[in-house]
Amino acid sequence: MAYPSAARSSPARQPSVKVILASADVQRVVDRIAHQILEKTQGAEDTVLLGIPTRGAPLAKRLAARISTFEDVAVPVGVLDITLYRDDLRRHATRAVGPTQLPPGGIDGKRVILVDDVLFSGRTVRAALDALNDVGRPASVQLAVLVDRGHRELPIRADYVGKNIPTSLVESVKVTLAETDGADEVKLFGGTNQ
Amino acid sequence: MRHLLSGADLDAATATEILDTAAEMATVAGREVKKLPALRGRTVVNLFYEDSTRTRISFEAAAKRLSADVINFSAKGSSVAKGESLKDTALTLQAMGADAVVVRHPASGAPHRLADWVDGSVVNAGDGTHEHPTQALLDAYTMRSRLGRLAGLSVAVVGDVLHSRVARSNVLLLSTLGAKVTLVGPPTLIPVDIASALAPGTDVSYDLDSVLPHSDVVMMLRVQRERMNDSYFPSAREYARRYGLDGPRMRRLPEHAIVMHPGPMNRGMEITPEVADSPRSTIVEQVANGVSVRMAVLYLLLGGNNR
Numbered sequence: 001m002a003y004p005s006a007a008r009s010s011p012a013r014q015p016s017v018k019v020i021l022a023s024a025d026v027q028r029v030v031d032r033i034a035h036q037i038l039e040k041t042q043g044a045e046d047t048v049l050l051g052i053p054t055r056g057a058p059l060a061k062r063l064a065a066r067i068s069t070f071e072d073v074a075v076p077v078g079v080l081d082i083t084l085y086r087d088d089l090r091r092h093a094t095r096a097v098g099p100t101q102l103p104p105g106g107i108d109g110k111r112v113i114l115v116d117d118v119l120f121s122g123r124t125v126r127a128a129l130d131a132l133n134d135v136g137r138p139a140s141v142q143l144a145v146l147v148d149r150g151h152r153e154l155p156i157r158a159d160y161v162g163k164n165i166p167t168s169l170v171e172s173v174k175v176t177l178a179e180t181d182g183a184d185e186v187k188l189f190g191g192t193n194q
Numbered sequence: 195m196r197h198l199l200s201g202a203d204l205d206a207a208t209a210t211e212i213l214d215t216a217a218e219m220a221t222v223a224g225r226e227v228k229k230l231p232a233l234r235g236r237t238v239v240n241l242f243y244e245d246s247t248r249t250r251i252s253f254e255a256a257a258k259r260l261s262a263d264v265i266n267f268s269a270k271g272s273s274v275a276k277g278e279s280l281k282d283t284a285l286t287l288q289a290m291g292a293d294a295v296v297v298r299h300p301a302s303g304a305p306h307r308l309a310d311w312v313d314g315s316v317v318n319a320g321d322g323t324h325e326h327p328t329q330a331l332l333d334a335y336t337m338r339s340r341l342g343r344l345a346g347l348s349v350a351v352v353g354d355v356l357h358s359r360v361a362r363s364n365v366l367l368l369s370t371l372g373a374k375v376t377l378v379g380p381p382t383l384i385p386v387d388i389a390s391a392l393a394p395g396t397d398v399s400y401d402l403d404s405v406l407p408h409s410d411v412v413m414m415l416r417v418q419r420e421r422m423n424d425s426y427f428p429s430a431r432e433y434a435r436r437y438g439l440d441g442p443r444m445r446r447l448p449e450h451a452i453v454m455h456p457g458p459m460n461r462g463m464e465i466t467p468e469v470a471d472s473p474r475s476t477i478v479e480q481v482a483n484g485v486s487v488r489m490a491v492l493y494l495l496l497g498g499n500n501r
Contacts, residue, residue: 084232094498096211097218134227
């Protein structure tokens, strides 16, 4: 008698990799978020996109570019580094501080849309809200993410979600973008197969 | 990086990281809320055994902008006046939970001893005639922000090199970062062999006028009257004539060259008011940059879990 169960379980020991979004999918998702922003903000007037490094920054630039193609409005783009506002600074070796670049018009009285690649625990967004508080006083703050993988540890939700990916905590989601990693892709690294 | 005791502690990568971090810290000075939460709940002790205005205030401002608690300790009016030793003071600070000790001491090497006694990080804020590494970092930062680079720059360090911790730290750091340093001063104030002992490639000259036309940076050192126990030069007037930077000398510098001074200045001695107040002078800028650089140093020492 063969041992089909053993044969089936052997590949399960290797972590699986699943491509959730390929390059064309990423572009379509970014286009959709751009349309949603235009719809929800009624033309993206008085709106500023702030990307959270590393991959939020190029995403914010892409969203602004797409918004200007669709509706011919120029949305100011900036970068908000949150390193010094993280709640886990002391648990790791010192992290390098990145640049914060606010658009020339500033953020006071504007609708700020924070842009990040993956929404997970929500701690990055909390840090970003604290950082925002120190650089100005926006009229309102919204959140746009490429991927929402769940498992929130704080009462935070996104206003614009590119793709909801149900995950378990042993899995990890990796977003790569052409600007930072050479290619657009969203991958799910799993602890087990299926 | 656990302590910052000497300009020689820094390799090119670490020094560049400090300068880059300082550039980000500098943007905080232009904001409405000049505060970052990175060192919340940490305690920084300023332990000053020597008089100082700008360095102590600069470290205090830097620590406060990063939300650390600051305890200022000056030897005057403290238990040191009653004869307490450095070690006992250090153990007292340790018991009070100091995460970092910023120390200035008249004895060369005191911060190195202190680093053995306390668990926290030690930052050398000037020890005797030995070193003053954060001054060198802020000078390098100022040169980089004014001239755009450090590698290949010709820097003349002029004056009382013998008693200058600023000169020593600057030679070490600037040569690590690829600048070429020339020490200029009267032979009595430049120790024999200092150039080769600190960093190979460093030049010595006793003639300021021959060095000026090919210098990108001229750093004037303060004539330290409090350390002048012997007659190192005949008179203040003769010193000012030969090694002081005045208007005509400044005009012999290349168009882009800058004039630096670590402060406090003796106007009329090593530098004339015309030069000190000219657009080429970076003296006020250096003070502002000092806060940014010290913020970067404190953040890199205390910001993460580096133990």
